[in-house]
Amino acid sequence: MSTFEQLFGQAPEGEWAAPGRVNLIGEHTDYNGGFVLPIALPQSVRAQARRRADGLLRLWSAQAGGPVVELAVAGLVPGSVPGWAAYPAAVVWALREAGYEVGGADLRLDSEVPTGAGLSSSAALECAVAAAYNDLYGLGLSAPELALLAQRAENAFVGVPCGIMDQMASMCCRPGAALFLDSRDLTMRQVPIDLAGAGLALLVLDTRVKHDLADGAYAALRAGCERAAALLGLPALRSLAPADLPSALGRLPAELVPLVRHVVTENARVEAAVDCLDAGRLTGLGPILTAGHASLRDDYRVSCRETDLAVEAAVAAGAHGARMTGGGFGGSVIALVDAAEAERVAAEVAAAFRRAGLTEPRTLTAVPAEGARRTA
Ligand code: ADP
Ligand code: MG
Numbered sequence: 589m590s591t592f593e594q595l596f597g598q599a600p601e602g603e604w605a606a607p608g609r610v611n612l613i614g615e616h617t618d619y620n621g622g623f624v625l626p627i628a629l630p631q632s633v634r635a636q637a638r639r640r641a642d643g644l645l646r647l648w649s650a651q652a653g654g655p656v657v658e659l660a661v662a663g664l665v666p667g668s669v670p671g672w673a674a675y676p677a678a679v680v681w682a683l684r685e686a687g688y689e690v691g692g693a694d695l696r697l698d699s700e701v702p703t704g705a706g707l708s709s710s711a712a713l714e715c716a717v718a719a720a721y722n723d724l725y726g727l728g729l730s731a732p733e734l735a736l737l738a739q740r741a742e743n744a745f746v747g748v749p750c751g752i753m754d755q756m757a758s759m760c761c762r763p764g765a766a767l768f769l770d771s772r773d774l775t776m777r778q779v780p781i782d783l784a785g786a787g788l789a790l791l792v793l794d795t796r797v798k799h800d801l802a803d804g805a806y807a808a809l810r811a812g813c814e815r816a817a818a819l820l821g822l823p824a825l826r827s828l829a830p831a832d833l834p835s836a837l838g839r840l841p842a843e844l845v846p847l848v849r850h851v852v853t854e855n856a857r858v859e860a861a862v863d864c865l866d867a868g869r870l871t872g873l874g875p876i877l878t879a880g881h882a883s884l885r886d887d888y889r890v891s892c893r894e895t896d897l898a899v900e901a902a903v904a905a906g907a908h909g910a911r912m913t914g915g916g917f918g919g920s921v922i923a924l925v926d927a928a929e930a931e932r933v934a935a936e937v938a939a940a941f942r943r944a945g946l947t948e949p950r951t952l953t954a955v956p957a958e959g960a961r962r963t964a
Contacts, residue, residue, distance in 0.1 A: 600636035606715035606960035608701035609757035614858040618751030621772035621826030623858035627956040628761030631700035635716040640692035678745030706914025711754035714738035731759040793949040795894040797918040846887035874908025881911035890916025901940035
């Protein structure tokens with residue numbers, strides 16, 4: 589494995605880490621101005637970095653392998669960088685486009701966050717680079733400001749129309765807490781969640797599939813939500829109260845009805861989940877998770893055979909509740925289980941996958957960890 593010194597000939601100035609995340613509940617609500625409730629994973633992307641005075645951005649990733657990618661920061665334009673290097677380059681572009689006069693850097697990236705698993709390795713990568721640049725160039729930007737720039741980078745430079753949840757989770761989560769975020773105005777509250785103290789564990793079951801339709805489908809769903817809000821005369825679906833849902837649905841074309849129903853009920857599920865956490869009734873989260881999965885499967889239609897099977901098998905094995913996490917069409921499922929039963933539940937899910945002729949999921953345990961930070 590190449591060290592920073594081997595790659596770039598000098599020691600790094602520092603190291604920054606930014607975590608992946610799972611979202612407890614609130615899926616596809618963030619681009620509708622709604623609530624989300626993510627926790628940061630202990631798994632992070634780490635960026636070792638050193639400023640360069642010659643305007644070059646030199647990038648290397650332990651996961652991508654291959655040679656160092658070399659780019660001129662002044663020449664960065666959306667669409668100009670292929671492959672994985674687009675993500676870190678996008679952050680530098682977004683900073684410069686926002687008026688920060690940052691130059692080049694040497695960046696060595698290494699990660700424990702599985703990629704393409706719905707655990708938001710992309711935002712972790714962006715946020716690690718954003719945190720490094722913030723310190724290297726003395727920008728003094730706050731965590732939410734960096735999250736917004738990272739989102740802009742992914743939207744406008746990489747071309748993925750994601751909401752703000754992933755970047756806010758990676759920048760702002762705290763150990764032992766879930767981040768109750770209002771994506772309309774970025775107000776947030778750290779909600780304590782002591783899983784271990786309640787004898788519980790949160791399993792992450794990575795199905796290791798990612799279906800191709802994910803990218804186009806995400807944009808189409810987002811556009812459908814925006815069309816529904818416009819038809820209802822609302823700035824975003826967040827503004828539709830659950831009590832007004834039945835009459836609103838009657839005014840929409842049939843194809844938009846399930847989308848709106850998901851967003852409005854999902855937003856209410858986030859509030860119900862926060863009530864459970866505030867009351868210390870952690871097992872109360874279980875049915876909320878499972879109801880959220882049913883809504884994503886039946887109304888929003890972003891689940892797939894593998895995530896449905898993982899949810900069903902986990903619940904059949906005694907999980908308090910389970911649901912897919914992330915955008916959908918594959919990726920990971922979270923399952924709330926008694927800590928003493930975690931291994932057995934994971935083994936039963938694996939057995940169900942074998943019986944179905946599918947590759948077994950990879951299993952992690954989600955322990956609410958810290959957001960982006962300098963580590964050396
Ligand atoms: P997710 O964010 O759910 O993991 P995405 O498709 O949004 O899935 O992002 C995955 C992409 O992010 C990868 O295909 C790769 O381009 C980039 N990426 C993530 N982690 C790394 C890494 N450690 N090194 C290089 N590229 C990475
Ligand atoms: Mg992503």
